[in-house]
Amino acid sequence: MAKKTNKKVQRAPRGPRVTRADIVMPKDSGKTAAELKADSEKAKPTQGPVKRSLPRSAIYVAEEAFQWRGGPKQDRWERENHIYTLAKDLRNQKAPLTRLLVWQVGKRFYVIDGHHRLGAYDTAKWKKDIPVEVFTGTLDQARLRAIAGNVRDKLRMTPGQKSAAAWRITKENIGNLTADEVAEHTTISRRTAFAMKQVWKELNARTDLSDEQREKLPTITWKAARDLREGIEPDADFDADTWKEKKAEEVAELIRRHNAEIGLLADIEIAAMALRMLSERLPEALIEEWAGDYPELITELAARITNPPPDLEF
Incomplete structure (x- = not known):
């Protein structure tokens, strides 16, 4: 043994x-x-x-x-x-x-x-x-x-990143894609993809742009391109998009520094309740702010609320 x-x-x-x-x-x-x-x-x-x-x-x-x-x-x-x-x-x-x-x-x-x-x-x-x-x-x-x-x-x-990517593909004509193909690759709406194609075509065809404006076309943002098309003159000393992005980064960094993002991401329902406690107006304002980035989701939610399934009550 x-x-x-x-x-x-x-x-x-x-x-x-x-x-x-x-x-x-x-x-x-x-x-x-x-x-x-x-x-x-x-x-x-x-x-x-x-x-x-x-x-x-x-x-x-x-x-x-x-x-x-x-x-x-x-x-x-x-x-x-x-x-x-x-x-x-x-x-x-x-x-x-x-x-x-x-x-x-x-x-x-x-x-x-x-x-x-x-x-x-x-x-x-x-x-x-x-x-x-x-x-x-x-x-x-x-x-x-x-x-x-x-x-x-x-x-x-994010929707903003997808939109920026679609606009970049449009400007650089990457792959010679149609508007439908741009929408398919980036998952932005077909309407936005067609608008990007149209705006870019119009801006490049314009003869009234200054040399400085034409030089900046390759790096112009989607929002700035729409403003230029509508004749809205930007403030030369102030870039609203850059300012907003910088401020958003500061707020995000403050949240991270206090580990608040863990609580926000752990349970979306609780996070939504907490944001409402900060301000009753905040949920409505956020929906309005994000509606343009999530049009399909907004439409789907509206249809679901208007015509709920028989076994679902609101």
Whole structure:
């Protein structure tokens, strides 16, 4: 009969925990779409088998070309929280995440879809090669694929970001898309997509624009374009959109600093009640403010309230 032993099973030591202080946002290369196009035209044709994994040093980020959410300050808390969650999964499971989708330019591979996953690898200090899928289409096709990934990603783009993306696609004529196709790629309304096409066409056809106005057309915002079309002169010393965005960032940062976002996001019903307690007028004002960004949802809710199912009472 074998003797029993009191030896304990030795477990592999765990690595250090991932904390929020460890969160790393991938560094941007600063490459623009125009620069990537020029680089790709100069690059030699690739040879050998298609890459299925890459060392971190070969993977680059080009925010201007492939990140449709805006700069790193846009949705910063949500983006960092998403990276944090993915990084914890990496540490706990010790298995790679879903493959990054990348576009090759010479020896560099630029992330099309998977910016947050790349941030998670950096945050978790991943040492192994990173699984990838190499996209073989054109730059325009890669950029449209990037927005498709952002629209359906778990961390969804806001309506404002989708609108900005649609306007950018329209201005740059990425993929030579029709208005219907722009709406399909960005999920904005067809009406807005057609309006963008019409406004952009009219502005470029106008002969009364000053040289300065014409020079600014490539970077003009959707709101500024509509104002220009209607003849509304902007204040040269004041950019309302920039001012509002800055103030909104200050309020968001104040909420984050006091960890209030945890309570707001934990239970939407309780959050709605809390906002009403701040001001009885606030819910109505928010609905009015967001109605233009969520027209389909507003229409659906109105229909649901007007004609509720038989088993649902309001």
